[in-house]
Amino acid sequence: MSQPYTTVQEEIALPGFAGAVHLPGETGYDELRRSLNPSVDARPALVAEAHGVADLRAALLAARANRVPFAVQATGHGTHAPCDGGVLVRTSPMASVLVDPLRRIARVGPGARWGEVIAAAAPFGLAPLSGSASSVGVTGYTLGGGLGWLARKHGFAADSVVRAEVLLADGRHVTASASSHPELFWALRGGGGGFGVVTSLEFRLYPVSRVYAGFAYFPIEAAAETLEAYRSWIDDAPGEISTAIVLKRMPADAPAPLSSRHVLMLKVLHAGEAAEARRLLAPLWRAAGPALVDEIRETTYADAAMGGTPNRHMDMFDTVPGEVVDILVRAAEQAQTVEIRHWGGAMGHPGPDVGPVSHRSTKLSVIVDTVVPGLAEALRPYANGGTFLNFLSDPGRMAAAYTGADHRRLREVKRAYDPDGFFRVGHVVPA
Ligand SMILES: Cc1cc2nc3c(=O)[nH]c(=O)nc-3n(C[C@H](O)[C@H](O)[C@H](O)COP(=O)(O)OP(=O)(O)OC[C@H]3O[C@@H](n4cnc5c(N)ncnc54)[C@H](O)[C@@H]3O)c2cc1C
DSSP: OOOOOOOOOOOOOOOOOOOOOEOTTTTTHHHHOOOOSSTTOOSSSEEEEESSHHHHHHHHHHHHHTOOEEEEEESSTTOOOOTTTTTEEEEEOOOOEEEEEEEEEEEETTTOBBHHHHHHHGGEEEEOOOOOOTTTHHHHHHHHHOTTTTTTHOOGGGEEEEEEEEETTSSOEEEESSSSSHHHHHHHHOOOOOOOEEEEEEOOOOOOEEEEEEEEEEGGGGHHHHHHHHHHHHOOOTTEEEEEEEEEEEOOTTTTTEEEETEEEEEESSOOOOOHHHOOOOOHHHHHSSSEEEEOOEEEEETTTOOOOOEEEEEEEOOHHHHHHHHHHHHHTTOOEEEEOOOOOOGGGGGOOSSSSOOOOOOOEEEEEEETTTTHHHHTTOSSSSOOOOGGOOOOGGOOOOOOHHHHHHHHHHHHHHHTTOOOOOOOOEE
């Protein structure tokens, strides 16, 4: 049974908390409570900047004692619910990154961002399974599954976690791994942030240094033919190559041939030779070309900035009939951006012992940044009805990210590790 929160707010003391604490109206409060989701305007009773596990425990126990909400935030990229009246702990000061190049393992603090891990791993010719933005927090991303431009080759980031240290709802600090608290370890690898505060995370790195990556732009008139070619092209593409086709209205300040133009953009990251990538891409190029601008080039993984699309509508597809192409081409006439991204590869062939990440047979996702009337209804008959947790902003739809069996198992783990539902803000499976 969940304990109710108190309704009358007293001043909350944080005995034993050594970091800075910001109350409403004080310097830092507004900056530190901020979410990147513009619809979230959180009003916590205080924001506390944690510098270590002792601080995290002190904040957690204070929230418990005062019966107020508790939430952790590293960067605000995935904060979709407010911690109103509660204790909001910022983990940003705990951003340590250690790379063991021999074991090809990174160990990070809960405040680390992907950019810091990429920079620390690069000198050893290694890379993490990061996503489209280096500013995203490693821990929140990985707890939500984590799918990036190397996912088709190496799988979800959650599949590469080997160990986590976790502060539980009762204040215990435990190690979760294959041999220690294995059910908790299972849940953490894709089940979201509702099982405890992760205080450190260890995960595998992969040998990746030079990549062939970037964007090429084509006239929008090629959209139907190129998407039709893409439908069959994706079936044979090897895991080394990750692509997306974006139908996009370019801003006025884009360079001359693209300024204010409606274009088809091909995004590519090939973890291999440039010549092989060009060979693989040839059928798409034939359908779309010639390019207005071609910025795909050999570069380092660290410098391959792949960008993303703000998500107003998202659907995922296991198969892609021609009708879907027609619907998307029509939707692009009304939308600012329609991003069609290819998944699969290693994401669909995980090892035997992985977490609850589901919908692994998803072939394509579609993200639209504009509300297009009738689009959701038109796509529904073809979509698989699921979502990846990291693509979801509505915490009430969490069950859509899992199979029924895995969602039930997640709830069992929640009942075992947080029986009174202490962690309840954000993407949290109910007890
Ligand atoms: C610009 C942008 C690009 C993105 N690109 C990708 C992408 O390519 N691939 C992808 O998979 N996702 C992507 N995402 C989604 C992103 O991975 C999630 O939003 C993720 O939750 C962000 O984590 P964070 O720590 O940065 O965010 P925060 O808002 O700081 O945290 C989000 C949530 O993570 C949980 N959490 C964070 N730290 C801890 C902790 N120490 N212990 C327990 N729980 C914790 C909490 O539930 C918290 O509410 C992107 C998001 C944005 C805004």
